[in-house]
Amino acid sequence: MTLLVLGLSxxxxxxxxxEQxxxxxxxxxxxxxxxxxxxxxxxxxxxxxxxRLEVYAEAETFHGAVTEITTALAEVSGxxxxxxxxxxxxxxxxxAVSHTFHVACGLDSMALGEGQILGQLRGGLRAAQHGGEVGPQLNSLFQRALRVGKAAHxxxxxxxxxxxxxxxxxxxxxxxxxxxxxxxVLVVGAGAMSSLAAATSTRLGAGTLTITNRTPHKSEHLAASYDADSVPFEELGGALVAADVVVTCTGASAQVISAEQVQQxxxxxxxxxxxxxDLALPHDVDRDVLQIPGVTLVGLEELGLLLAGDGQVPAQVEAVRELVAEEVASFLADRRRQAVAPTVAALRSRAAAVVEAELERLRARMPDLDEATDRQVALTVHRVVEKLLHAPSVRVKELAGAGGSGDYADALRELFDLDPQTVAAVSTADDDAAYPPDATRGLADLADLADLGPGLPTTLAEAVRRQAAS
Incomplete structure (x- = not known):
């Protein structure tokens, strides 16, 4: 299994x-x-x-998952x-783990260190949980990412x-x-970003603050929180006349402020x-307003340049990076230990089966064995087996945590002749019916990815080359 993050930001x-x-x-x-x-x-x-739009996936195969994700993304988005x-x-x-933790800490955000991404990650996880598309692996990744993000702040x-x-x-x-x-200042919208706009405008001393939104009670509630005015969305044109600065982030699928409204x-x-x-995506404001004298439009692209800064890395950022590095190492060690756990469980299951078979054979040879003696013999045999398996069981998990879990698991399977199907049977406690059936189509043809061109931070072509070389 492979953890994947595929997207664009x-x-x-x-x-x-x-926008697409x-x-x-x-x-x-x-x-x-x-x-x-x-x-x-x-x-x-x-x-x-x-x-950003990112797909986090637990994949059966790297190449096949990349193909399926990119194809589905194109089909759904058009x-x-x-x-x-x-x-x-x-x-x-x-x-993938490192990227997820960086995102959770706000290190990959346009506004360095912003905390809203934590709520967005939590929302993505909850939606997948509700839809039944998330299982133990991604749940573990996201829960750890959320904890790391909180710790960073x-x-x-x-x-x-x-x-x-x-x-x-x-x-x-x-x-x-x-x-x-x-x-x-006029704030258009009443969501999280609009609330932040109202709070920031108040903190910076805006003389007058007005809120408008398609849902009246939401704008009224937000306005009451900041001693602001609330106007019906139908009166947006009049509100534009009074405003010096307009901050808009509605989440609407169509433009909210037209060039004609601004012109009037x-x-x-x-x-x-x-x-x-304009903090919205898709844009709330018609780009044609740039042709109107006296209008200044500041969008996400312009803000990205403003926030680029002088390239200096604050000490707090270095501290977050160190935290992320430690947490990534810890998470991967846990994941490797979990990967070897089914093999250990299968080994113990095999040992238990052998013990029970031998005890039954003993009882058949000694039918007159009294109940108390039978219990003591069974207990002794179980203790011997437990003590023999305890040290290798603990040690293999420790070694797996340090790296190379696949090698140690393979060694156990070979040494004790464990059936791979038996190991797979104890790999997860979840009902397999909740997941798509295991299947292999072979490696997808990814030759067309060779000329993807530069992309940050890792293009698909680079990832395919690395996977092929590994």
């Missing part, structure tokens, strides 16, 4: 490519369902945010696979250096409209510039 793809794979919740459910019904993916979790491939990356096994001070997308956008807006105190708003306040901060 702001690090590997332009906003236009990310911006999936609705029902589409994400569809993608997971398709994957686990295939032949090569046993478990699947999909994490979709405004700047994106052209040829144009999508150069932006896709894939990590497997140790690199509570133990390393990463929050002290994390620069939020909202704050970066508002500070950029100040360069156009002047200091935020005394300015009118500016016609009523010709001497005041307007800053639009």
């Amino acid at each position: 702001h690090r590997s793809a332009p906003i236009s490519a990310l 794979v911006s999936l609705r919740p029902d589409q994400i459910d569809d993608l997971r369902g398709r994957l686990v019904l295939g032949q090569h993916v046993r478990e699947a979790v999909v994490v979709g945010t405004c700047n 994106a052209d696979l040829t144009g999508l491939r150069p932006h896709l990356y894939v990590h497997h096994d140790e690199r 509570s133990e390393t001070g990463i929050d002290d250096v994390a620069v939020g997308l909202v704050e970066a956008g508002l500070l950029a807006g100040e360069e156009v409209v002047g200091p935020l105190p005394g300015r009118h 708003a500016l016609a009523q306040r010709p001497d005041r510039p307007l800053v639009l901060i």
Whole structure:
């Protein structure tokens, strides 16, 4: 089995490519369902945010899973696979675990150290649990990732250096409209990012704050939390007239603010510039607003450049990286120990069967053996076998944790002539009916991946070459 992470993010793809794979919740459910019904993916979790879409999978085969995931992603999103491939990356096994933990700690986020990704990972896991597409392997990975992410925020001070997308956008807006105190900020939306926008605007001293959302009670609730005004979504045009800075992140599948609306708003306040901060994906704001004099549009791409910084690595980031490295090593050691556990269990099962067979043979030869003596003989034999198996059982798990679990498991199977089917029977306590049947189609033809071009952090082509060389 192989852990895989395949996807694209702001690090590997332009906003236009990310927009192509911006999936609705029902589409994400569809993608997971398709994957686990295939032949090569046993478990699947999909994490979709405004700047990433990633599929986490426990795979039967590396090449087959890569093919199934990329094909399913193209089918569900409607994106052209040829144009999508150069932006896709894939990590497997140790690199997959490391990437997952980096994501959970906010080290792979556009806003360094941001904590919202933890909720997004948790949401992806819960959706997969609800759909029955996650099993023990990915559940273990995500639970550990969530713990590592929490530890990073509570133990390393990463929050002290994390620069939020909202704050970066508002500070950029100040360069156009002047200091935020005394300015009118309009927040469009009422979700987590909109709540952050309201909180940040208040903290930075915005003179007036207005909230609007398609669902009135949500905008009213958010407005009440920050002593702000709430206006019906139907009055968005009028709200644009009053605003100096607009922060929008609605999660809508279509544009929320049109160029025509902005043009009409500016016609009523010709001497005041307007800053639009679009944190949504797909975009909330029509890109044609860039042609309107007096309008400044700040999107995710622009914020990515703002947050790039001077390249200096804060001490808190180094602390998080050290934490991640330690946790990755610990998780992989646990996974290797778990991998050898079925073989140990099969060995003990074989020993128990031998003991019972010999005791039955003894009872047949000595039918007059009294019950008390029979119990003492059975107990003694079991103790002897237990003591003989205890040291190798413990030692093989220790050695497996240090690396090479497959070698030690193979040695046990050979030395004790263990049937692979017996080992497989104790590999998991889960009902096999919950998973797709084991099947092998052979290696998929991945010759077309050879010319994927550069992608960050690891292109599919590079991963295929590494897998082939290993």
